[in-house]
Amino acid sequence: MRVLVTGGTGFLGQAVLRQLAEKPFHIGSLQRASSTSVDDILADGAATVETLILNPELKDVCAQVEAFSPGVVVHIAAVSRAKEDEEGIRAMLEVNTLLPSLLAQSAARCGAKGMVVCGTSWQTSSPENIYDPFNYYAATKQAAEDILVPFAKNGLNVISLRMFDNYGPSDWRNKVVDLVFNAVVAQEPLKMSPGFQKMDLVYVEDAAAAIVAATERAAGDPLDQLEVYGVSSGEHHSLRDLEALIGEIAEAAPPIQWGERPYRPNEIMEPNRKLARVPGWSPHVSLRKGLERVWESKRNALRLAK
Structure with a gap:
């Protein structure tokens, strides 16, 4: 089967490409000229x-x-951190909404079996599965999901995956797990919010496996409707829990200054708990095990740097 992937050069996308490469697929990577x-x-x-x-x-x-x-299109590419100004809005609309629309139209015209799109858990801002976007990025992801409903009704197997935060070794995105580990390494104060918001952190290889499972499902028997699943670890930990766990693993307390930053506007304090998982998929790497792998990777990098 031929599988076309967008976002395959990103942190999560690279893990997806590596796992797809283990399958009997002919893979295409649709990417910008400047990408890896x-x-x-x-x-x-x-x-x-x-x-x-x-x-x-x-x-x-x-x-x-x-x-x-x-045979299947897998849309992972996203613009998530752009400012909500004219340039940022245009960028988010182009990649998060227009591109999946064009991909779906093209897939349907050439007889593809299905399409997998990566949305975000931020499409809902509470433990309930009710649309309430955290920000404009989340709204563009919901718009893409809605736009794909007519394609699903007309025979394209469409699966939308609501992605929770993913992490892993060699993550260059400067997200919270690496910020805390880097603070331990540098022993420099890290200003944080009060830290009581809970997160659902998914190890990158587990998240990639969910996308691959959805790809195989989209290539299979006809689906009755657009299907929505959550790529969730099932573990919910507060930012303060994360700090304590990283401190145990690194054997050094992260120098976090709690309450030095306010919560973000519309901060999500409890992750969505109502999303079903992709049939046949479940995460295998616990938060502790995943963080241990991140810490080992950082220690190895520090040894090589000496």
Whole structure:
């Protein structure tokens, strides 16, 4: 089967590409010219990935997709950290809403079986599964999900995965797990909110496995409707719990200054608990085990730097 992936050069996308490469798939990576070479991601040469360069303003993207003729399209690419100004809004709309719309249209026209899109748990701001977007980024992800409903009604197997925060070794995105570990290493104060918000942290390989499972499901028997699943660890920990666990693993207390920053506007204090998991998938790496792997990776990097 031919699988076309967007966002395959990102932190999560690289893990997805590596896992897809273990399957009997012909893989295509639709990416910007400035992105990492997929040859560097799959350095062992175990699989061949065909690279398709995404043109500015998505010009000719439909023709590119139809020429590749995928059986399933997997849309991981996202713009999530842009400012909510004119430039940021345009960027989020282009990648988070317009691109999946064009991908779905192209997939349907070339007879693809299905499409997997990555949304966000931030589409709901409470433990209940009720649409209440945390920010504009989450709203664009909901818009994409809604736009894909007509394609699902017309026979395309569409699966939307609401992604919770993922983490793992060598994460360059400067997210909370690395911020806390880096504070331990540098022993420099880290200003934080009061820290009582709870998080659902998913190890990157587990998150990637959920996307691969959804890809195989989208390639299978016809689905009755657009399906929505949560890629959740099932573990909910506060930021203060995370600090304590990292302190145990690193054997040094993270120098966090609690309450030095306010909570973000509309801060999500409890993650969504109502989303079902992709059939056949469950996480295998506990938060402690995942954090131990991150810490070992950082220790190895520090040894090499000496």
